[in-house]
Amino acid sequence: MTDPILKIEHVSKRFTRMPGLAERLVGKVTGGGKPVTVHALTDVSLEVSQGEVLGIVGESGCGKSTLGRVVAGIYAPSDGSVTLHDKPVARTHGGNIDKLTTQVQMIHQDPFASLNPRMKVGETLAEGPRYHKIIPARDVQARMRELLEKVGLEGAYADRFPHQFSGGQRQRVAIARALAMEPEVLVLDEAVASLDVSIQAQVLNLFMDLRRDLGLTALFISHDLSVVRHVCDRVAIMYLGRLVELAPADELYADPKHPYTTALFASVPTVGTGKRRFEAIKGEIPSPINPPSGCAFHPRCPLAGPRCRVEVPRLTDAGTARTVACHLNDGGVDAKSEVAA
Template identity: 50%
Template sequence: MTEAPIVTVRDLVKTFPVRGRAGEPKRTLRAVDNVGFEVLRGETLGLVGESGSGKSTTGRMLVGLISATSGTVELFGHHIAAGAEKGALNKVRSRLQFVFQDPQNSLNPRMRVGDAIAEPLDVAGGLSRQTRNDRVRELLELVGLPRTCGDRFPHEFSGGQRQRIGIARALALRPDFIVCDEPVSSLDVSMQAQIVNLLLDLQEQLGLSYLFIAHDLAVVRNISTRVAVMYAGGIVEMAPKRDLYAAPKHPYTQALLAAVPRPVPGRARPPSVAGELPSLIDPPKGCAFHPRCPFAFDRCRVEKPRLKPVEGGHAVACHLHEPGGNRPPAL
């Protein structure tokens, strides 16, 4: 019997009103467009795409930092509908946490790191002062920092150490699911590897599940179990990590992999594409990627493809992989 997912997202939509010039009607920016996925216990789902594709907005909706416009999220068996997040999330609040991209801006510069880590414990309440302080020292040691550094301020730490503090704070209430919003993008390469290894170690020790948001496919490859690729607010491909990197099916995924500076001798590189993300206020008709796609044909310009399974847990939103799609050899 297959284990039920701990996170299920269905038809998630987030729109933002955009003011035009004086006398012009208000318009709508569709940042997330009917996104759906599942996260299983103990796995990491990597969510990748260019800046502006809707990755961070999706992650923030899962933990209630912003409200969804429509759609549903099921967390640990609790159904959370758009517009009713506040009360429903209170039932599972301690079981999901968020690690921010910039550890310097996510920590109060006037608060000692021990108090920053203990803040979730203070909000939850029920602990004696001694138990609280012991838990903070335990968390510092768990993320590879000295147990005695809780009296220092954030500016006294390096960027990598500050991110470890952010991770320690996220672990304070012993969560089951953590959204990591580009947690290594502001760090140098050697520190990125250390933080990724830390997250993997914590996952093994504590049985954590992650939604790991990033734009760097090389980083995602090292930590993810499965990978979902976002473009212009929607998921265009989702597959187990090995399948996606070995045989990407969507032209956009191929383009992302082509941009990774890791050439393989004797192996042809996937085709790359030029151009930028389309406007989310006035997106193109049909497939949002068709203006940049070297394989686009007439159907792509008028009909939006849906994410459909193709083989072995691999799903893709592309007319090239449907009957009559004239699939090119490169795919």
Template identity: 45%
Template structure:
């Protein structure tokens, strides 16, 4: 169970915002800053953080939509970041992605059947005569009917479109799927259906997920381990149960307190002061120090490193 599928080491992605006349960068956005994590075979790793914390950027680096500024990516022990463009593309089919907005992620000019068939055809996974059968099989896997393959995306609801997106990701039989907030654009009632579907498919196809979400609520349902990101840095990684029972980083505590609960007299909410600082000019020392309610001496001076405080529970905070 604990076989490592993907390992990310000190991965960074900086975007140049502005350059001087020589083309030298003068302001840089550190979207992902020296993030290290491992994803084990067969698990669902939840990645949580506010908008703009770099979680989607991290996911897009893993599926080769962005190339990292620095750092290493290992997939099944092979260093992907060292491969050239062509070799890297041959790994595309092992790592797929489900996009956030099902209204934007399907080409409006292609039928649903063509959308699902395309990855099979361009990766030459099956002879043409068997493609259609496979498409029907995939449609059924995600709970759509075979006659729907000749329809266009605009004829489907948000939940159905997301199912098409899932079928497209499944079509190449990937090992890892990066789910980039796959339910955040859907109605709450549909969210549960799609989450259940993802859970079932994980068993059926022996998948591994990197599940990106902006709140801990959704992740609780599906993940085995959870990582929390803040302004491009990972601040805490722990098995799900441990994280929800014993959150250590003050930011994680604040996020947990923000999950809506039905009986209102439960725990009090931690309200953070201020806004998320700009990632172009993050606070010195610990990036959370400007909003942290437990901030003390060293926080503004140097950045904390990830430490393992109990087996499998890593936290980056000066309190520990």
């Protein structure tokens, strides 16, 4: 593996909601009304090499979107750092971001919400590069046309408004807008999730072409395991704000190590007939406000033991370039005293 360009080091992100006046008044009597903290990310470390596409997979509340936003510099991490070529992606001042790299660009899920309906798409594309003087002003028009063509649209579409495009075309525009900033790293947050299957294939093909032509490095955030396997080199599985498994895509799909990963794969419906029982994961996804003790997955895990209830598993090596956070890979699930020696 070549040297990583993007480093996510021990990143945690907490969101705290202060109680409203009514809650505080009620709290005076009931003893409640305290600030509520959500641990959206807890101690996540990842490295991404030049030209690599890293998939981030998990269910609601696992922190995958928060991670994407921290990497793109939209959120400042509560702890830890995100650096690109050893420079922070965002400079913070008093907890707020005051300067942001243009080198990380984000593509969002819903192209109906992420494009300004009152701006011609050419203007939308030109806004960032013009402001940051990435492209000389006299070249902007030509460059925008070129970008539209690169994402499979016609250059003349620069004069159209978003409502004149279909969903798939809008997502192409959103990709063009990200590329207009000439970024080194793209963060795609569920970028194909809202598209129809036939359109999804078109956009995935476009992404793979662009990746090959431009040598893009990307974080590909998705809940769709089959899409992730198709486009990603390595995959990180997250659960309740923590990284639980990280492995090259082919190895992960062939041989998942973490019980959550295994269960997740088993519960995904696959195309193909023959009356298959769904092997569902038992129970609910716990709330990140009040995560379970020890390993967050233990209440749902078929292999959990006493140790899992008390001790948070650390990430340990599970083969070359693979890590997993599970006691099974770190001395077993029996009570801690037996392992301590």
